[in-house]
Amino acid sequence: MRVLMISPGFPDDMPNFTKGLAETGVEVVGVGDQPEFSMDPRVAASMLAYLYVPDLWNEDSTADQVEYWLASHGASVDRVECLWEPGVVLAAKLRQRLGVEGLSVEQAVAFRDKETMKRTLDAAGIRTPHHYRARSEHEVFEAAERVGFPLVVKPIAGAGSSDTYTAVDESELTDVVEMVRHVSELSVEEFIEGEEFTYDTVSGGGEVLYENVTWYRPKPLVTRLNPWVSQTAISLRDLEAGQPAPGVELGRKVLKALGYEAGFAHMEWFLTPTGEAVFGEIGARSPGGRLTHAMNFSSDIDLFRGWAEAVTFGRLSQDKTKHYNTALVFKRASGGGSHITHIEGLEPLLAAYSEHVPVVDLVRVGERRRDWRKVVTGDGWIVVRHPDLATTMEIADRLASEVRVVAG
Ligand SMILES: Nc1ncnc2c1ncn2[C@@H]1O[C@H](COP(=O)(O)OP(=O)(O)O)[C@@H](O)[C@H]1O
Numbered sequence: 001m002r003v004l005m006i007s008p009g010f011p012d013d014m015p016n017f018t019k020g021l022a023e024t025g026v027e028v029v030g031v032g033d034q035p036e037f038s039m040d041p042r043v044a045a046s047m048l049a050y051l052y053v054p055d056l057w058n059e060d061s062t063a064d065q066v067e068y069w070l071a072s073h074g075a076s077v078d079r080v081e082c083l084w085e086p087g088v089v090l091a092a093k094l095r096q097r098l099g100v101e102g103l104s105v106e107q108a109v110a111f112r113d114k115e116t117m118k119r120t121l122d123a124a125g126i127r128t129p130h131h132y133r134a135r136s137e138h139e140v141f142e143a144a145e146r147v148g149f150p151l152v153v154k155p156i157a158g159a160g161s162s163d164t165y166t167a168v169d170e171s172e173l174t175d176v177v178e179m180v181r182h183v184s185e186l187s188v189e190e191f192i193e194g195e196e197f198t199y200d201t202v203s204g205g206g207e208v209l210y211e212n213v214t215w216y217r218p219k220p221l222v223t224r225l226n227p228w229v230s231q232t233a234i235s236l237r238d239l240e241a242g243q244p245a246p247g248v249e250l251g252r253k254v255l256k257a258l259g260y261e262a263g264f265a266h267m268e269w270f271l272t273p274t275g276e277a278v279f280g281e282i283g284a285r286s287p288g289g290r291l292t293h294a295m296n297f298s299s300d301i302d303l304f305r306g307w308a309e310a311v312t313f314g315r316l317s318q319d320k321t322k323h324y325n326t327a328l329v330f331k332r333a334s335g336g337g338s339h340i341t342h343i344e345g346l347e348p349l350l351a352a353y354s355e356h357v358p359v360v361d362l363v364r365v366g367e368r369r370r371d372w373r374k375v376v377t378g379d380g381w382i383v384v385r386h387p388d389l390a391t392t393m394e395i396a397d398r399l400a401s402e403v404r405v406v407a408g
């Protein structure tokens with residue numbers, strides 16, 4: 001079996017997935033806009049061949065080049081994979097061009113375009129926020145009239161909460177419209193009150209083979225708008241508990257409605273104060289924010305290889321038991337300086353809890369602080385895992401509030 005991997009070395013987790021594919025014993029070929037010499041050598045070593053396409057996002061031209069490249073070697077591929085949001089539709093176009101099974105272009109668009117996504121789910125009777133597409137200021141206000149306040153305005157195909165705002169009345173909406181003037185298509189939707197979670201899955205052969213629910217604390221939009229926040233994300237051990245269960249049920253229905261057969265999926269959903277699960281969004285890819293690592297810590301599993309086995313052979317043969325709740329704590333430096341001058345509060349917490357803290361990876365003193373708008377990990381991450389949720393939260397909350405990375 002031969003698999004074509006789009007952008008095999010970038011970003012973040014892609015090298016791990018590419019290596020995972022090679023470890024399952026399939027032949028891996030890659031296409032991307034990263035020159036091979038700048039790639040992690042272990043990624044290059046995982047591939048049989050790599051096609052460098054500087055203008056990767058010109059989808060038709062990339063499809064032409066890949067088709068010609070394969071034909072000139074008398075080669076074919078059995079699967080096309082991509083775990084990076086901007087390449088999900090490109091992957092589908094390549095499948096179509098190369099006559100390969102998997103997510104079609106129409107299906108991929110339902111994962112990419114938030115309006116098409118929610119309309120498909122509405123038709124399947126799934127609860128989504130009341131929503132409209134808006135292409136002009138006039139359409140935004142028209143949608144607001146139907147949706148009511150409070151509401152959310154966000155790009156139709158956004159990521160990382162960029163250009164996403166709430167408005168509680170017309171005057172706030174007028175300000176929001178100014179801030180998103182550069183975005184050509186918007187989604188205007190009902191603001192859903194409640195806690196926010198993920199539902200992440202690895203599917204193969206039409207079955208969900210691994211499931212995960214992560215609790216965002218606070219919600220991603222709050223983190224985006226408040227630079228002082230240390231975002232915590234807790235992958236929950238017990239998915240049958242009261243909080244995650246409605247989301248698991250919702251998520252399974254969503255995957256079915258979208259016809260998702262194989263690969264990683266990352267859904268976000270809200271749990272309202274009345275206990276209802278409301279759909280947020282879904283991507284046909286692995287989650288960002290190191291969540292695949294959180295799942296790996298929860299189950300002592302390697303889901304990079306697990307995903308590869310699922311998409312190629314339709315099974316996941318590792319032990320999938322969840323032994324731990326796993327919290328990821330992302331730190332952002334405080335202070336006005338450009339370089340990290342000191343780190344406070346870490347030692348006493350590690351003295352007390354180190355056996356439950358498998359990773360402490362903070363930006364070192366003397367290094368430049370990172371731009372939290374660009375990297376989810378900010379100025380470093382700490383991993384906590386424990387079988388008991390309350391204990392996991394207690395340790396994670398102390399690390400989030402008592403450890404200070406300072407750029408003085
Ligand atoms: N309808 C909504 N109600 C409440 N909060 C929302 C709503 N839509 C988005 N948000 C907030 O904005 C964040 C980003 O929106 P999302 O649809 O997930 O887009 P992105 O692709 O940028 O992640 C969400 O994680 C959530 O915190």
Ligand SMILES: [Mg+2]
Pocket residue numbers: 160161220268281
């Ligand atoms: Mg999101």
